[in-house]
Amino acid sequence: MPPPTAADPGRAVPRDADHVIETRGLTKAYRGGQLAVDRLDLAVPRGSVFGFLGPNGSGKTTTIRMLMGLIEPTAGSARVLGRPMPGASRQVLPAVGALIEGPALYGFLSGRDNLRRFDAADPTADPRTRDERVDRALERVGLGAAAGKKARAYSLGMKQRLGLAAALLQPRELLVLDEPTNGLDPQGMREIRTLVRELAADGTTVFLSSHLLDEIEQVCTHAAVMARGRLITQGTVAELSATVLDSGGHGRLAVTTPDPADATRVLKEHGVTDIRVAGDRVTGDLPAPPDGHPAEPADLNAALVRAGVRVRAFGAERASLEDVFVHLTGEGFDVAG
Structure with missing residues (x-):
């Protein structure tokens, strides 16, 4: 329940x-x-x-x-x-x-x-x-x-x-x-x-x-x-x-690669948003197609490989409690207020 x-x-x-x-x-x-x-x-x-x-x-x-x-x-x-x-x-x-x-x-x-x-x-x-x-x-x-x-x-x-x-x-x-x-x-x-x-x-x-x-x-x-x-x-x-995820959030993709610039380009082409790069780690929000179901991560991984991006690690991150709070309230978490 x-x-x-x-x-x-x-x-x-x-x-x-x-x-x-x-x-x-x-x-x-x-x-x-x-x-x-x-x-x-x-x-x-x-x-x-x-x-x-x-x-x-x-x-x-x-x-x-x-x-x-x-x-x-x-x-x-x-x-x-x-x-x-x-x-x-x-x-x-x-x-x-x-x-x-x-x-x-x-x-x-x-x-x-x-x-x-x-x-x-x-x-x-x-x-x-x-x-x-x-x-x-x-x-x-x-x-x-x-x-x-x-x-x-x-x-x-x-x-x-x-x-x-x-x-x-x-x-x-x-x-x-x-x-x-x-x-x-x-x-x-x-x-x-x-x-x-x-x-x-x-x-x-x-x-x-x-x-x-x-x-x-x-x-x-x-x-x-x-x-x-x-x-x-x-x-x-x-x-x-x-x-x-159950309420319509689409999760966050995380890719570890020595080719972060190429990975960023390919992910953008496939609808990944809010992409952030930290060293060899690229993260972004998985796209949601019109039917409401999130994109299949395996398809994104295949697109990266086809483009010659060397993928060392690939997966979806667990939503953080900050993600939960923002998703449920529509507000940022003001730790100073």
Whole structure:
């Protein structure tokens, strides 16, 4: 069954015990009637790394705040770990680790003492093993060497890591991360992605909000796309890529050749558009004939060979999440807005 989309609002998300997060018609309106989240039906499978994708301002953080019981919805319902939120917060939240809108830290305390304070606030935490948990969490996010430094001296990326460490003090069924790589350098981003994969392999469901398309594609098994407060589509990352082709997108051709100029000429003659050349790699959009069926790639390959173009590799690229977003919304993905 294809994923539900904004164009098909009548298709309800089935209630399923294997969903760690479910929402039905979840809505948040602010003064003046402005809708931050508009009738959201979301289903997050247990054991997934679920990417919650959308430009800044699309309603992602507002949704997370409702899921965690930090704000009340205007309408609709949310269930987390099978229980209604915010009503069951006391039962649900001990099994959830969260990093939302950046960590709130005590600047005058060291990183280690911040984590001790967070751990002490958890009624389920055994104080006898507190130092062991704190040290393990610090090492896991790469802050072991900076554990004694005052938090006010931490960089933005280090503060993000410390907030993530706080979410990892206890084993969690669900980890909710709102823009977890904000402020991190490329190496730090890679480390966080590796950590997310490790957590998922250990059985933790990870719900990861981001406006970075590349981040979602690299680490997530499932994703939902938000725009202007509304859910556009959701499903596995592979299914979302397939929606571009299934809905009339025609895919992107990729040719590796030592003759990029000749390949470009031949592809243009056969209707390939938006051709781009990067070294020995030529890419372009496959043409769609009047009957609506995309051109046969094998015919293009044969045309290249007949023209004497040396073809080292030839194939269709998988649609990216950026392709999905543009195809479904007709808009670019504004990562700055």
